[in-house]
Structure formats: C-alpha cells, structure tokens
Amino acid sequence: MSEPLLQIKNLSINFNSTSVVNQISFDLQKGETLGIVGESGSGKSVTGLSIMQLLAANGKISGGEILFQTAKNGTVDLLKLPENEIRKIRGKEIAMIFQEPMTSLNPVFTCGEQIAETIILHQHLSKKEAKQKTIEWLDKVKLPNPEATFNKYPHQLSGGQKQRVMIAMAMCCHPQLIIADEPTTALDVTVQKTILELMHELQIQNNSSLIFISHDLGVIAEIADKVAVMQQGKIVELGNVVEIFENPKHPYTKGLLACRPPLNKRLKRLPVIADFIKNVNKSEINTHVSNKLSTTEIDEQLKKLEQQKNILEVKNLTVQFPSKKNFLGQSTEFLNAVDNISFQVLQGETLGLVGESGCGKTTLGKTILRLNQPAEGEILFDGKNIFDLQGADLMDFRKRIQIIFQDPYSSLNPRMTIGTAIQEPMQVHSIYSNKKEQEEKVIDLLEKVNLKSEHFYRYPHEFSGGQRQRIVIARALAVQPEFIVCDECVSALDVSVQAQVLNLLTDLKTEFNFSYLFISHDLSVVNFMSDKIMVMNKGKIEELNVAAEILKNPKSEYTKTLITAIPKGRKRDVFVQ
Numbered sequence: 087m088s089e090p091l092l093q094i095k096n097l098s099i100n101f102n103s104t105s106v107v108n109q110i111s112f113d114l115q116k117g118e119t120l121g122i123v124g125e126s127g128s129g130k131s132v133t134g135l136s137i138m139q140l141l142a143a144n145g146k147i148s149g150g151e152i153l154f155q156t157a158k159n160g161t162v163d164l165l166k167l168p169e170n171e172i173r174k175i176r177g178k179e180i181a182m183i184f185q186e187p188m189t190s191l192n193p194v195f196t197c198g199e200q201i202a203e204t205i206i207l208h209q210h211l212s213k214k215e216a217k218q219k220t221i222e223w224l225d226k227v228k229l230p231n232p233e234a235t236f237n238k239y240p241h242q243l244s245g246g247q248k249q250r251v252m253i254a255m256a257m258c259c260h261p262q263l264i265i266a267d268e269p270t271t272a273l274d275v276t277v278q279k280t281i282l283e284l285m286h287e288l289q290i291q292n293n294s295s296l297i298f299i300s301h302d303l304g305v306i307a308e309i310a311d312k313v314a315v316m317q318q319g320k321i322v323e324l325g326n327v328v329e330i331f332e333n334p335k336h337p338y339t340k341g342l343l344a345c346r347p348p349l350n351k352r353l354k355r356l357p358v359i360a361d362f363i364k365n366v367n368k369s370e371i372n373t374h375v376s377n378k379l380s381t382t383e384i385d386e387q388l389k390k391l392e393q394q395k396n397i398l399e400v401k402n403l404t405v406q407f408p409s410k411k412n413f414l415g416q417s418t419e420f421l422n423a424v425d426n427i428s429f430q431v432l433q434g435e436t437l438g439l440v441g442e443s444g445c446g447k448t449t450l451g452k453t454i455l456r457l458n459q460p461a462e463g464e465i466l467f468d469g470k471n472i473f474d475l476q477g478a479d480l481m482d483f484r485k486r487i488q489i490i491f492q493d494p495y496s497s498l499n500p501r502m503t504i505g506t507a508i509q510e511p512m513q514v515h516s517i518y519s520n521k522k523e524q525e526e527k528v529i530d531l532l533e534k535v536n537l538k539s540e541h542f543y544r545y546p547h548e549f550s551g552g553q554r555q556r557i558v559i560a561r562a563l564a565v566q567p568e569f570i571v572c573d574e575c576v577s578a579l580d581v582s583v584q585a586q587v588l589n590l591l592t593d594l595k596t597e598f599n600f601s602y603l604f605i606s607h608d609l610s611v612v613n614f615m616s617d618k619i620m621v622m623n624k625g626k627i628e629e630l631n632v633a634a635e636i637l638k639n640p641k642s643e644y645t646k647t648l649i650t651a652i653p654k655g656r657k658r659d660v661f662v663q
Contacts, residue, residue: 089155091116091262091295092137097150099132099141099319106132108319109150116262119289119296121310121327123303123342125359125580126551128316130299131185134265137297138182139164139172154180157262178208181256185268187248191240197251198224198236201258208259223254227284245443246277253285260292267299271578274442274607279651282309301580303342304653307331315339337362345585347614349637349652352379355592356585356614384634391617394433396466397569397601398454401428403463405446405453423449425625426463431569436595436602438616438633440609440648446625447605451571454603455489456480467569485515488562492574494554498546505542508532508561515565531560535590552583559590563598571603576611588614609652613637621645 090113099107107129114120122130135141137152152164156179164172184190192200201223202216211219217236224232227250240248249269256264266285270278286309289296300306306313306327313330315323315338323336334340341359354377379387405424408417424446431437439447452458454465456472464471467483475483491497498507508528511517518524529539535556546554555575562570572591576584588611595602604615612619612633619636621628621644628642640646 088116089161090114090153091118091155093151093153094133094137095151095153097133097136097152098148099129099136100146100148101132101142102144105148106145106319107136110314110316110319110321111150112314112321112324114263114295114297116295117289117293118312119298119310121306121313122297122299122316123301123306123313124316125301125342125582127318129319130301130316131267133316134182134267134297134299137164137263137265138176138180139167139169140176140182154263177204177261178259179261180263180265181259181261183249183252183256183264183266183269185271187245187252188240190252191248193240196237196239197243197248198238201251201255204255205258219258220254223258224251226288227251227254228280229254246273246281249273249277249281250284253281253288257288257292257294261294263295263297264289265297265299268301269298270305271300271302275609275651275653276442276647278305278653285309301582302346302653303331303581304346308653315342342581346581347585347588347610349610349613349649352384352634353377353614354379355589358585358589359582381634384632388617388632391432391435394435396430397433397435397468398431398603399466400430400450400454401464401466403427403450403453403465404461405449405458406461420461422461422625424453424460427622427625427627428463429620429627429630431601431603433568433601434595434599435618436604436616438612438619439603439605439622440607440612440619441622441628442607442648444624445622447622448573450622451489451573451603451605455487455571456483481515485517485565486567487569487571488565488567489571489573490555490558490562490575492577494551494558495546497558498554500546503543503545504549504557505529505532507546508557508564511561511564517565528560528564531563532557534563534594535560536586550583552579552587555579555583555587556590559587559594563594566598567600569601569603571605573605574607577606577608584611591615609637609648621648 092114095111096109097107098105098109122133124130136147147165153161154164155161156175198220201220205211205216205219221232221236224235229235229247229250270281273281298306298309310327312325313327314321315336317338323330323339330339334343338359341362344357345359347356403424404422404426406420407423409421410419412418441447449458453460464473467487472483505528508531509524512524518527529542532539532541537553537556549557576587579587594600604612606612616633618631619633620630621642623644628644629636636645637649640649
C-alpha cells in the first residue's frame with residue numbers, strides 16, 4: 087500500500103486548558119472515505135478544523151502530528167507550517183464543506199463571486215476565465231440555470247442549493263482532501279440523498295479523499311470506507327465500515343446504532359446510549375432493543391383512539407403568501423403554501439406530518455396556532471372555529487394549544503433564566519394562586535423532563551442542545567395544554583439525544599393524554615411517534631393513513647420517493663438494522 091495522503095498521530099487539542107481531543111491517531115489513503123461519527127462535543131468537528139488550521143483563538147494543539155502528502159513538496163507536518171504556507175494548501179489541496187452554508191457564505195457577495203474568488207486565488211485565472219469556470223462548476227453540482235445562479239445572493243437560494251454552492255467552492259480547485267462537516271444534517275432526506283450522491287460522484291471524478299463528519303451512522307454507512315467512532319475526545323473504535331456495522335465492539339458504538347428509530351418496526355421505547363455504557367448485561371439490552379409493538383397492540387391503540395372525539399378539525403384550509411407585487415407594493419400574485427386541505431386529529435392521537443422543505447408543514451402548524459390568517463377554510467378546535475375567538479375565549483385557546491419549536495436556543499430569551507422562562511406563561515394565564523406555588527410547579531416540570539431543580543437559576547447558554555429542548559418542552563407543559571405542535575423539534579439533535587427526547591414526549595403523552603401534531607422530514611422518527619401519518623407536497627395532502635400502512639404500502643409516488651431516500655446503512659452489501 088502506498089504512503090497515506092493524511093496521517094494523524096497522537097493529536098491532542100485543548101480549549102482553555104480543557105482537553106477536547108485526546109491523543110487520536112488515524113490515516114487516510116488517496117481516494118478513500120473516512121467517516122468520523124459521534125455525539126456533539128465528541129471532538130469530531132475540532133479534529134476537522136485542526137487539519138485546516140482553523141481552530142478558534144482559544145484552541146491550542148498540545149501535541150501530535152498532522153502529516154499531509156502535498157502535490158509539490160511531499161509529506162509535510164501541517165502543524166509546523168507558517169501561516170502563509172498553510173494558506174497555499176487551504177482551499178487548493180485541502181478544502182472544507184461546513185455544516186451551515188448560510189453562515190459560511192458571505193451575504194454581501196453573490197454565490198458566483200465567492201466561488202470565482204477561490205479559483206482566482208489558487209489557479210491564477212483572469213476574472214473572465216474564473217467566471218466561466220464557476221458557471222461550469224455550478225452546472226456540475228446540478229444547480230438550475232448556472233448563469234443566473236452566479237448572480238444570486240445566498241439568501242435567494244434554498245438550503246440544498248446553498249449546500250451545492252459550498253460543494254462547488256470546495257471542489258473547484260480539485261483538492262486532494264475534502265473535509266465535510268455535517269454537510270447534510272439540516273436537509274430533507276431527498277435533498278440529503280442527492281447531495282451524498284453528488285459528493286460521491288465528484289469525489290470519484292477528482293480521485294479525492296474524503297473525511298465525512300456526522301452523528302448519523304446511517305449516513306456514514308452509505309458513504310464511508312472506514313469509520314472512526316469518537317467519544318469524549320477519544321477514538322473508541324476504528325475499522326472497516328463492514329466490520330463496524332456488522333460487529334461493533336465498543337458499547338458506545340452499539341448504543342449509537344441502536345438508538346436510531348427503525349423503519350421496519352415500532353418500538354415502545356427507543357434504546358439510549360446509557361443502556362449500553364452502564365454495562366447492562368446482554369439479555370437486558372436485547373430485551374430493550376426488541377421491545378416492539380405488535381400488530382395486535384397497534385390495532386388496539388387505534389381502536390381506542392377511534393372512540394375519542396375530534397380535538398382538531400381542519401376544513402378546506404388554504405393559506406396564501408404574496409409572490410409578486412406591483413410598483414405600488416400591492417400584491418398581484420399569490421402562492422398557496424397550504425392548498426385546500428382537510429383532516430382531523432382525535433383526542434390523545436399523534437398525527438405525524440412529513441414532507442420536504444417548502445411543502446407547507448410549518449405554515450400549517452402556525453395556522454393551527456392562529457399565527458397565520460387563512461385565505462379560505464376553517465379550523466375547529468374542540469368544535470369552535472379558532473378564527474372567531476376573541477377576548478377570554480382566545481386566551482383560553484392560547485392556553486390549550488402550545489408549540490415546541492425546532493431551535494430551542496432562538497425560542498428562549500438569553501437574558502431570562504430558564505425558571506423564569508417556564509414560569510412566565512403561568513403568570514400570563516394566571517395559573518396557580520401565587521408566585522411560590524408557580525416556582526414549585528416549575529421545579530416539578532424540570533424534574534419531569536429529567537432536569538434538576540438547581541437548573542432553575544441558570545441561563546439557556548449554560549445548557550446543551552438536548553437540555554434546551556427539554557426546557558422548551560417544560561415551558562409548553564407549564565399551561566397544561568391539550569394539543570402540542572412539535573415543529574421539527576428533534577431534527578437538529580444527535581441521534582442519542584433525539585432518542586431521549588422522543589422517549590420523553592411519548593411518556594408525557596401517556597401521562598397527560600396530549601394530542602400531538604408531530605412535524606418532521608424524517609419518516610423513521612415520525613413512524614416511532616405517530617398513530618397516523620399525513621404526507622404533504624406543494625401545499626397539498628399526498629396521502630393520510632395509519633403509520634404502518636403508509637410505510638408498507640405507500641400509494642403516492644412522492645411518498646415512495648421519501649421512503650427510498652431514507653439512509654438505510656447500505657454499503658457493499660451491508661445492511662444496518
């Protein structure tokens with residue numbers, strides 16, 4: 087075997103004297119793909135940034151070597167090169183695709199200008215030549231109308247299109263090594279599948295090596311040749327993708343594989359990593375993992391639900407947004423974000439709502455909360471049209487229906503302690519007789535969502551993403567609602583934290599008999615949570631049926647496409663259950 091393109095030897099990284107990467111070692115051959123997987127905080131992204139020499143100011147490499155085989159100068163230690171030499175390598179020989187393209191792209195320059203800048207810098211072409219090269223790359227990454235896209239700004243493109251721009255920028259100089267840091271985490275499964283296929287195709291064309299960083303083992307299994315599993319700054323397992331997925335050795339790897347909701351069965355509870363880390367004996371783990379709902383149990387649940395009343399009824403609902411205005415600012419054309427749809431939700435039922443970005447899922451959820459005004463149709467909550475409610479009736483409706491947003495950090499006031507944030511809706515709706523009683527209830531809610539009473543006086547930035555999501559759930563519960571809209575509330579979480587939050591939502595539903603509208607683009611998550619699934623596409627309902635029936639016998643071609651796009655962990659005849 088030839089000398090590796092990249093060798094990392096005993097790499098250690100500290101942030102403010104805290105060790106975040108601890109003596110890790112691996113190598114990467116030319117044309118090979120290494121998947122680095124682990125939870126947030128495991129050291130994945132920091133490892134990628136250290137190769138690029140892009141660590142934050144408080145990050146310090148305290149030991150080790152990063153040996154890279156350059157095209158001209160042979161093998162060099164990237165840690166020993168001066169900044170001017172690193173700049174020549176960065177972008178030209180090693181490129182990075184970042185997780186969030188909106189924050190990685192400059193909003194004041196067009197997408198084409200930003201790609202062209204990279205080409206001019208590293209290939210020394212004229213502006214005219216660089217523009218032509220950029221348009222060719224925009225075409226290669228399959229963006230529609232590359233000439234027009236060259237002149238568009240980042241905010242004018244969708245999430246998937248922005249990610250394609252980032253891929254073009256990373257690959258336009260034919261780098262030997264590409265580092266992709268969670269490049270598909272926030273994308274719909276269909277867009278994710280397209281992006282993964284595109285990256286693989288371009289990697290083969292350029293014979294590039296790829297380091298693919300992700301918390302999703304299903305995605306890693308489909309794209310990687312070998313896998314490094316990271317936990318708390320260490321590589322706990324490293325090996326061939328087939329070996330890792332067929333016969334994982336470390337409890338942490340087993341936990342990561344197990345806590346992803348399966349498509350082929352419904353579990354009563356999702357396993358969590360703690361089940362494996364605590365050295366639970368094998369028989370207990372197997373019992374936990376195989377703790378699935380039988381067909382009979384699912385049928386019994388559905389029969390019980392059918393005896394319940396409708397808590398929500400949507401009739402011929404249409405929601406429009408202006409798509410074109412005249413010179414006076416008057417709207418002349420409209421887009422139907424929700425297009426004449428009707429459905430019901432029973433008391434105690436979870437209706438899963440799936441579809442790609444732009445299908446109308448979130449617009450529908452906000453309209454049910456009366457945050458959008460419909461053009462036509464009505465929404466009946468407990469038999470009353472919510473758009474006729476006023477005064478005390480409207481306040482009562484606001485109390486009975488709540489929402490859990492996708493991003494808990496942006497939906498929490500950074501200047502308000504979490505105790506005050508949870509207590510605030512109690513004060514607005516005059517729940518409980520005094521402040522002391524409210525504070526006691528807040529502490530009770532914190533404990534119910536598996537947080538501690540001492541967290542009352544802490545601020546949002548002091549918590550992890552999963553903990554902040556629990557705080558938002560506690561705040562939604564503070565007013566004792568009957569109906570909760572969950573809008574992509576686990577899509578940005580690690581699979582392990584996601585499993586904990588989904589179990590919590592399931593437990594709360596059992597305890598309080600909530601009805602959920604569970605919005606997600608992830609069918610495997612929706613399958614675990616839902617009694618029925620509604621599939622939306624371009625504002626319309628494609629199909630609505632029992633969850634198991636949707637997955638086993640989808641009627642719509644669009645639904646079949648969504649199911650096909652879900653990462654199933656296949657690579658070289660490997661199948662991850």
